Amino acid sequence: MLKKFIDNSRAKSPWIMHFDCGSCNGCDIEVLACLTPMYDVERFGVVNVGNPKHADVLLVTGTVNPRNAKVLRNIYDQMPDPKGVIAIGACGLSGGIFRECYNVLGGIDKVIPVDIYVPGCPAKPEAIIDGVVAALAKFEGLKG
Amino acid sequence: MLPMMLALVILLPLMAALGCYFLRVSTIRTMIVLGTGVCIAATSLALFGQGSFTYSPGTILGISWDSLVTLADFALLFVILYYAFKLKNQLIKVFAVLQIIPLAVFELFFVDHAAEVPAFYADSLSLIMVAIISIIGSLICFFAIPYMKTHEEHLHLVKSRQPRFFFYLVLFLGAMNGLVLSNNILWLYFFFEVTTFCSFMLIAHDDTEIAVKNATRALWMNSLGGVAFVFGMIWAYSVTGSLSIQAILEAGPMDGAMLVPLGLLCLAGFTKAAQIPFQSWLLGAMVAPTPVSALLHSSTMVKAGVYIVLRLAPAYAGTFLSEGIALCGAFTFLACAAIAVSQSNGKKILAYSTISNLGLIICCAGINTTWAITAAIILIIFHAASKALLFLCVGTIEHGIGSRDIEDMRGLYLKMPRTAIITIVGILTMVLPPFGVLLGKWMAIESASGDLFVIVMLSLGSAISLVFWARWAGMLLTGPLREKVPAESQNILTRFTLTVLAAATVVVSLFSPVIYTGLIEPMVGKTYEITGGVFSSPIGVFAVYPIFIILAAAFIYAWIDTKKSGNIQNGASYMCGANVKEPGVQSFIGPMNVPVEIKASNYYLEAFFGEEKLTMWVNFVGLALIVLMLGGAL
């Protein structure tokens, strides 16, 4: 019973950590907008934490370059399992408009495995919330 | 049987000291120290079987012991005077003369030598002190054997100075035992002076400039105490007409005329216990080798000062003097704890905390209810054990890492796991329940609760001391602990003393209810009901056994879970994702891709508790309080 409660709780308490890889800040603002009274993601138990060790879901915005790829990898590694990654915005998905830049490696999935892709430039808060909820399905899937 | 035992605890160390001095072979010295230690420790335990007693030794070779003591006393004072001239120190000269002349006049013209004065008197307080001195003292002497060897290797001495060192160290044990057993106030004074002298010689032992300077300071401050003692003694004699401390106490709470001499005697106790404003000598004394700090300057000699104040407590119960003593003690407790926060030198922290705890004990003596006296005795016992342990740990660490600064002890667990854990045990027994020191502190705070000023100072002081203890304990563990730490090699004697002391601090705390019913209650009177290891009175409860059991279970459980965690996924510590990935390196990648080593340091709160900032004010207030205390007595 306890195990079941724990399994159920996973989907009810996704703590997110937001990492800005090299975004133009457009997507970041939208991520933070999710926490405001307008969208209030805390309704779903979402808490924005500042520390990968406490996080369940990593929200990454922006493009990856050689410098921040290491940091991204490190932060991902420091998150204890089970965990999910959501790439946000066109940049996070593929490099977006910066795709051709000399220093851009491309999307997040070049460095770490991504579970959910939230498109948009910038991604709308509704879409981000949708993405988080979709990521929860991954935790739901862990039930067993 | 009794004379035999007394000879063993007082005279045997004297013999052994001479042996250490003249038989200059290290194995023989080791044997002597070990043998003496075991002997006096065993005797001190056997003395408990005697219960309280009074005893006069009679004569030896037709000369009375009294005159022998007097003779030795003058000899000692002249030796001190000799050192005063050698050091060219005016203060010591003045104080020595101020002791010699009144004492001579007193001995020649005042004292009725025919009067029968029992030389020795022992009750539970004395016996407990003897046990502390003999057992903990011996352990410290054992520890000193390997310690001094390494110490001299570090100093590259050609000619060993160990015979001299052990002479004073072992001699001190005898003198201290004599001090706490004396009933004749002249004897008490003699032993008081011997401890002062031993302390002086041992502080100066390393013979560096700073050592001699600090030893001189210790000598003049303690001589000032000696002067106060002499005048107090003479004055007391002129009022009561007796040299026997018991006779003075039996007269019951005194008023008027008797308060000044009592105040003076307490002042002597204050200097010996390094109470503010006399704390500077004890801080300076930290230059001495660590066993000296452990033995003289934390667990035993400074307790002699406390002992005198506590011994006289019934005589000034309920007077203004008593209130003054409580305030002085509480103030020292608070002020020294505060200054300790700003220190990073391990020995200095211990020194300040020692003074602070002595202040607490003196405060208890000043509060002077049965509760408070019980608290004082409990504190004496447990503080001696824990503090001796901590000093020895710092000594071991210093030899291990070459520093006594607590900042350098960060992550000590990785290098010296055994010593680190024992240090932590020592620290926890100083601040946490259900250990003895906290039991004492609990009693002290509860008995002080009626007194507004005292309780404010005690509550602030106890919070402040938690700060420097907790962070010290925590720092020792700092570090990325991935695998098992390699075991640490220690000299067998070092390991033995540390382990025994650490075990003793914990186990004796467990037996605190037994100690209370067996020793303290018969002496000071009943204050607590003990059922199932729970101290209870209408005012408070302290559940020793239950808390001990639950916490022991908690620790064992936590340890098992910790052990199980050994193979789980290790995470590097959080450094904003910029960790340098090599194992064992604590750095992050900084600007220009250069690794930057992380560095952390304690908050020393200099702005609030800085030593330079506080010392002057603290001394000023301390002096004012003492003047108030003595002035009120007048």
Added chain:
Amino acid sequence: METLILMILGIVVAPVLGGLVSGIDRRVTARLQSRFGPPILQPFYDVAKLFGKVKVINNFWQVFCAWVYLIAAALSVGLLFAQSDLLLIFFVQAIGAVFLVMGGLASPSPFSQIGAQRELIQVLTYEPLIILVFASIFMVTGSFRIDEILNYDQPLLAKLPLMFIVLGYALTIKLRKSPFDFSTSHHAHQEIVKGVLTDYSGPYLGIIEIAHWYETIFILGICALFWHTSLVGVVVLLATTYFAEILIDNTMARMTWRWMLKYVWSVGLAMSFVNLIWLHAG
């Protein structure tokens, strides 16, 4: 026997109550910010989730310290329910505080180190105040034992109004509410990440969360002593106090520890003096 049952009752019930209080706290906070907020049971989901995560540690002493912190906190609440000695309970609670700090210091992460140092300063700030509150309760009722205190026939609040405010300061610090939440805070993105808790994760963070619930109940229990004569009084007093805490939390900015030490000590000591002298005079 009765004490034992009470004690076990306390240890079992307190985390449930503490979790609920924390859930209500989050809900009310959300309402004050015109949000809906999470379900009341959210803290339980959080902790359950934490227990379901993989164990990652940095230094195995953290595991040890987390457990000791929890057990000491539980024991102090147990003793509170068993109506033991106030000071003793407080000292037992201090075991937890010390081990939390030690666990923080065990991690080499600079955030954790600074957090632990700040936590110590928080302890330094509230501890004397709480001891003074206990001493003042002793001066009124003549005992430190809770069973004796409960026999006192008037609400303590009438005699010790200022001491209750002093206790309020300690409560704010202990609950990690703004403006005193600098060793670690309930909200994200503190300047030192998550302070003393930075390197605790998964189940160990869960353990600490439960210990925090115990501490909440511990300190609310002490508040309850100020109006022990009537049940309604207790409920009203606790509800008002806690609401005031939430209000303060939401309206204040985080300050520095220097400010806290100066401000809380001076105000706390001054209030204590005034109240106690008034007590003596009255």
